Amino acid sequence: MSGGIEAAGELATGAFLGRAVEPNAGEGHGGAHCLCLNCGTALVGSHCHNCGQAGHVHRSIHAIGHDILHGVFHFEGKFWRTLPLLAWRPGDLTRRYVAGERARFVSPMAIFLFSIFAMFAVFSWAGISAPTDLDSGTVxxxxxxxxxxxxxxxxxxxxxxxxxxxxxxxxxxxxxxxxxxxxxxxxxxxxxxxxxxxxxxxxxTTAAHTGWPVLDHGIEKWQKNPALMLYKLQSASYKFSWLLIPLSLPFLWVLFFWKRQYKLYDHTVFIIYSIAFMSLFYIVVTVVAAIGLGGAWLGFAALLLPFLHVTRQLQQAYRLGWFSAIVRALILTFFISWILTLFVLILVALGMTG
The missing domain is CATH 1.10.287 (Helix Hairpins)
Incomplete structure (x- = not known):
C-alpha cells in the first residue's frame, strides 16, 4: 500500500516538474482583465506581452483544483501529440524541435523529467528496489x-x-x-x-588504508551497511539522472564532429528525447512483466527494440543511410556501456563522500 502511494506521488511529481519546465503555448484563457495584474501593462489577448502572465486569474478553492487539472491535462495534451513521434519517428521529432517547431510538442526536458519520475514510480510499484537483507562475513x-x-x-x-x-x-x-x-x-x-x-x-570489518581518508571512510560505510548504501544509490540514480545528458554528449559528438551543420544543442535534444523514450519503454516492459505477460520474448524485445529505436532516430535526425545509421548505432551502444559505468561510479562516489 505504501509503495503504491509512494509510486503515485513520484508520478505526480514527474508530471508537475515536466509541466514546470514546459512553456505555455496555445493555452490562453478568455475574459481577461484590461490591465495585467502583475505588471500593469495593457493587455492585448489572453496573456500579458510584457511579463507573460495570464490575464484571467482565479482566487478561490475551486481554482486550486482547476490549476492542477489545467497543468496536468494541458501537459498531457501535448504529450499525446509528442508520444507517437517519439516512438515511431524520433528523428523527425528531434529535427522538427531543433528547427523551431516547439509549441506543438512537449519540450525535451519536460518529457525527460516526466519519464524519469514515472519510470521510478513504476519500479517502486512493481517492487523493483535495492535489497535490504544483505549479509556477509564483514557485516x-x-x-x-x-x-x-x-x-x-x-x-x-x-x-x-x-x-x-x-x-x-x-x-x-x-x-x-x-x-x-x-x-x-x-x-x-x-x-x-x-x-x-x-x-x-x-x-x-576490514579497515581500509588507501591513504585517502574520504575513500577509506566511504569503504567503511559500504562494509558496515551495504543495504543502506544500495538504497542511497538507487535514490540518487533518478535524482542525478540528468547527469546522463552531459555524460552522453561527448560520445555522440564524436560520431558527427566533422559535420559542422550539427551543433551541440542538436545532439543534446537527440540525447534527451532518446533517454525519455527508453524510460517510457521500460515502463511498458515493467508493467507487462508485472501483470504476468512476460517471457523470453519480452527479454528479447527489451534488448532489441532500444537498439532499433536508436538506429531509427540516428537515421532520421541526421539524414543518414541505413548502413551508416546501423554502424553508428553499434558504436553508440558500445559507448552507452561506458556512459552507464561512469554514471554509476559518480553515484558511488557521491554516496561514499556524502
Missing part, C-alpha cells in the same frame, strides 16, 4: 549502531574541545548541553547494542 547486526556510536563519540570530542576553548559562560553552557546530548546518545546506543549482541559491541 554484523549491530554495525549500524556502531557506526552511529562513532559519530556520537566524535560529537563528544568536539564538544569537549569547544568547552575548553569557550571564552564566556554562555558558550560553555551551550557546548555542555551538546556534550550531554551526545553522551546520552552513546548510552542509548550501547544499551541497544547489548540487546542485540549479548553485551558486546562487536563489528568485524
Amino acid at each position: 554484523k547486526p549491530v554495525a549500524a549502531i556502531d557506526f552511529a556510536r562513532k559519530e556520537a563519540q566524535e560529537d563528544v570530542e568536539t564538544a569537549q574541545k569547544r568547552i575548553a576553548e569557550a571564552k564566556t559562560d554562555a558558550q560553555r553552557a551551550k557546548y555542555r548541553e551538546r556534550l550531554a546530548d551526545a553522551q546520552e546518545t552513546i548510552a542509548g546506543l550501547d544499551k541497544a547494542a547489548k540487546s542485540l549482541s549479548s553485551g558486546k559491541l562487536d563489528v568485524t
Whole structure:
C-alpha cells in the first residue's frame, strides 16, 4: 500500500516538474482583465506581452483544483501529440524541435523529467528496489549502531574541545548541553547494542588504508551497511539522472564532429528525447512483466527494440543511410556501456563522500 502511494506521488511529481519546465503555448484563457495584474501593462489577448502572465486569474478553492487539472491535462495534451513521434519517428521529432517547431510538442526536458519520475514510480510499484537483507562475513547486526556510536563519540570530542576553548559562560553552557546530548546518545546506543549482541559491541570489518581518508571512510560505510548504501544509490540514480545528458554528449559528438551543420544543442535534444523514450519503454516492459505477460520474448524485445529505436532516430535526425545509421548505432551502444559505468561510479562516489 505504501509503495503504491509512494509510486503515485513520484508520478505526480514527474508530471508537475515536466509541466514546470514546459512553456505555455496555445493555452490562453478568455475574459481577461484590461490591465495585467502583475505588471500593469495593457493587455492585448489572453496573456500579458510584457511579463507573460495570464490575464484571467482565479482566487478561490475551486481554482486550486482547476490549476492542477489545467497543468496536468494541458501537459498531457501535448504529450499525446509528442508520444507517437517519439516512438515511431524520433528523428523527425528531434529535427522538427531543433528547427523551431516547439509549441506543438512537449519540450525535451519536460518529457525527460516526466519519464524519469514515472519510470521510478513504476519500479517502486512493481517492487523493483535495492535489497535490504544483505549479509556477509564483514557485516554484523549491530554495525549500524556502531557506526552511529562513532559519530556520537566524535560529537563528544568536539564538544569537549569547544568547552575548553569557550571564552564566556554562555558558550560553555551551550557546548555542555551538546556534550550531554551526545553522551546520552552513546548510552542509548550501547544499551541497544547489548540487546542485540549479548553485551558486546562487536563489528568485524576490514579497515581500509588507501591513504585517502574520504575513500577509506566511504569503504567503511559500504562494509558496515551495504543495504543502506544500495538504497542511497538507487535514490540518487533518478535524482542525478540528468547527469546522463552531459555524460552522453561527448560520445555522440564524436560520431558527427566533422559535420559542422550539427551543433551541440542538436545532439543534446537527440540525447534527451532518446533517454525519455527508453524510460517510457521500460515502463511498458515493467508493467507487462508485472501483470504476468512476460517471457523470453519480452527479454528479447527489451534488448532489441532500444537498439532499433536508436538506429531509427540516428537515421532520421541526421539524414543518414541505413548502413551508416546501423554502424553508428553499434558504436553508440558500445559507448552507452561506458556512459552507464561512469554514471554509476559518480553515484558511488557521491554516496561514499556524502
